[in-house]
Amino acid sequence: MTPFVFNTSKSIQFGAGQLNKLGELARAQIGTRVMLITDPGMMRTGIIERALSVLEASGVSVEMFSDVQADPPEDVILAAVDQAKAASVEGIIGLGGGSSLDVAKLVSVLVLGRETLKTMYGVGKAKGPRLPLILVPTTAGTGSEVTPISIVTTGTNEKMGVVSPVILPDVALLDPELTLGLPPHITAATGIDAMVHAIEAYASASANNNPLSRMLAKQALTLMGRSVLKAVHERSDIAARSDMLLGSMLAGQAFANSPVAAVHALAYPLGGHFHIPHGLSNALVLPHVLRFNAATAPQAYAELAPYAFPELEKYQGQERAAAFCDRLAELSAACGLQQNLRAMNIPEDFLPRLASDAMNQTRLLVNNPREVTEADALAIYRAAY
The missing domain is CATH 1.20.1090.10 (Dehydroquinate synthase-like - alpha domain)
Structure with missing residues (x-):
C-alpha cells in the first residue's frame, strides 16, 4: 500500500444541542478569556446571543470580532489579530460559515506574533504554535472545522491558501440545530x-x-x-x-x-x-x-x-x-x-x-x-x- 498521511481535528463533537457545551469546552480547552470570531449576518440570527450566554454562564469572558466578510481579505484578518492582541485573549472560537472559521484559524497563529500572513501562504509554510482553537460551523458546506486550509483574498481578486496541519482546531463542535435557519x-x-x-x-x-x-x-x-x-x-x-x-x-x-x-x-x-x-x-x-x-x-x-x-x-x-x-x-x-x-x-x-x-x-x-x-x-x- 502506498504510504500516506491523514490529519484531522483532535476532537469532533457532533449532535443537536452541542452548542450548550461550548462554555465548558472553552474553559477546559482555552481558559477564561476568548475571542469569538463571526460575521455581521450571524449577529442577526440569535445564535451569537446563545453562544455568549453559554460562555458567560461558565465564567468565560468574550472579546467579540464580528467583521468577517465572505472570502475574507487580508485587512479583516489583521484587524482581528490586532484586537485579539489588545485583549490578551487566551484562545479563539470561530462560529459561523467557512469564512469565519478560516479567519479564526489564522488569527490563532498570527496573534502570537511569530509569523506573518504573507509568509504563511502555501503548503506547510505555517509552522505554529497557535492559541487554543474551537470551531463551530453553522453551514453544511466548507468542512473548514476539519481542514488544515484557510483561504484569503489578496489584492482585489486573487485568492491564496494557507495549508498546514497547525491550523486544525482542538475541537470541532457540530450542532445541526445551528443550520436550521439557513435560507x-x-x-x-x-x-x-x-x-x-x-x-x-x-x-x-x-x-x-x-x-x-x-x-x-x-x-x-x-x-x-x-x-x-x-x-x-x-x-x-x-x-x-x-x-x-x-x-x-x-x-x-x-x-x-x-x-x-x-x-x-x-x-x-x-x-x-x-x-x-x-x-x-x-x-x-x-x-x-x-x-x-x-x-x-x-x-x-x-x-x-x-x-x-x-x-x-x-x-x-x-x-x-x-x-x-x-x-x-x-x-x-x-x-x-x-x-x-x-x-x-x-x-x-x-x-x-x-x-x-x-x-x-x-x-x-x-x-x-x-x-x-x-x-x-x-x-x-x-x-x-
Missing part, C-alpha cells in the same frame, strides 16, 4: 460545495489519495445525496440537516488529506472577479469539469455515482460516469441554483481572463485526474456559459 439558496450552494469536496477528494490525482479519504468521501455522498433536496426545501427537517452537517464534515476530512482539483481551480476566479459565493461558483462549473475529466478518467466517477444516486447502479463504466455528471447538473437545478455563467452577468468576452487566472491555481490543478491546459479551461467556461 434555501445558502443551503443549496453550501450543500453542492460539500459534495464537490467528496467527489474531488475521491478522484484526486494527489499522491496522498488514500483509503481513509475515499471511504469518507463515499459516506459523505451517501448522506448528502439522500438529504440535500430535503434540507433545501424543508428547512426545519433536523434529520436532513444532520445528514448534511455530518456529510460536509466527512467530505472536509476527505479533501483535507486528498486535495481538490480543477472544479475549485476554475471556481476561484469566479469568486475573485465577480464575488460569486464559493459554493455557487463550484456548482456552476462542476458538471462541465467532470464531463471533461470523465472523457479520459471515468472510473472514479463511475464508482462514486451509486453512493450519491442509488438509481445509477444499473449503469456501468463510462455510461454510469456520464449519468453521474448529468444527475449532478439536475440536482443543482432542483436546488434552485443558477445554471450558467450568463445568469451571473459574466461577460462572454471575460472568459479568456477567467481561464488565464485559473491556470494560477497550480496547487489544485496538479490534483486533477486529467491535465487541464488554458485552452481546456476556456472550453469548460464556454460550456458553462
Whole structure:
C-alpha cells in the first residue's frame, strides 16, 4: 500500500444541542478569556446571543470580532489579530460559515506574533504554535472545522491558501440545530460545495489519495445525496440537516488529506472577479469539469455515482460516469441554483481572463485526474456559459 498521511481535528463533537457545551469546552480547552470570531449576518440570527450566554454562564469572558466578510481579505484578518492582541485573549472560537472559521484559524497563529500572513501562504509554510482553537460551523458546506486550509483574498481578486496541519482546531463542535435557519439558496450552494469536496477528494490525482479519504468521501455522498433536496426545501427537517452537517464534515476530512482539483481551480476566479459565493461558483462549473475529466478518467466517477444516486447502479463504466455528471447538473437545478455563467452577468468576452487566472491555481490543478491546459479551461467556461 502506498504510504500516506491523514490529519484531522483532535476532537469532533457532533449532535443537536452541542452548542450548550461550548462554555465548558472553552474553559477546559482555552481558559477564561476568548475571542469569538463571526460575521455581521450571524449577529442577526440569535445564535451569537446563545453562544455568549453559554460562555458567560461558565465564567468565560468574550472579546467579540464580528467583521468577517465572505472570502475574507487580508485587512479583516489583521484587524482581528490586532484586537485579539489588545485583549490578551487566551484562545479563539470561530462560529459561523467557512469564512469565519478560516479567519479564526489564522488569527490563532498570527496573534502570537511569530509569523506573518504573507509568509504563511502555501503548503506547510505555517509552522505554529497557535492559541487554543474551537470551531463551530453553522453551514453544511466548507468542512473548514476539519481542514488544515484557510483561504484569503489578496489584492482585489486573487485568492491564496494557507495549508498546514497547525491550523486544525482542538475541537470541532457540530450542532445541526445551528443550520436550521439557513435560507434555501445558502443551503443549496453550501450543500453542492460539500459534495464537490467528496467527489474531488475521491478522484484526486494527489499522491496522498488514500483509503481513509475515499471511504469518507463515499459516506459523505451517501448522506448528502439522500438529504440535500430535503434540507433545501424543508428547512426545519433536523434529520436532513444532520445528514448534511455530518456529510460536509466527512467530505472536509476527505479533501483535507486528498486535495481538490480543477472544479475549485476554475471556481476561484469566479469568486475573485465577480464575488460569486464559493459554493455557487463550484456548482456552476462542476458538471462541465467532470464531463471533461470523465472523457479520459471515468472510473472514479463511475464508482462514486451509486453512493450519491442509488438509481445509477444499473449503469456501468463510462455510461454510469456520464449519468453521474448529468444527475449532478439536475440536482443543482432542483436546488434552485443558477445554471450558467450568463445568469451571473459574466461577460462572454471575460472568459479568456477567467481561464488565464485559473491556470494560477497550480496547487489544485496538479490534483486533477486529467491535465487541464488554458485552452481546456476556456472550453469548460464556454460550456458553462
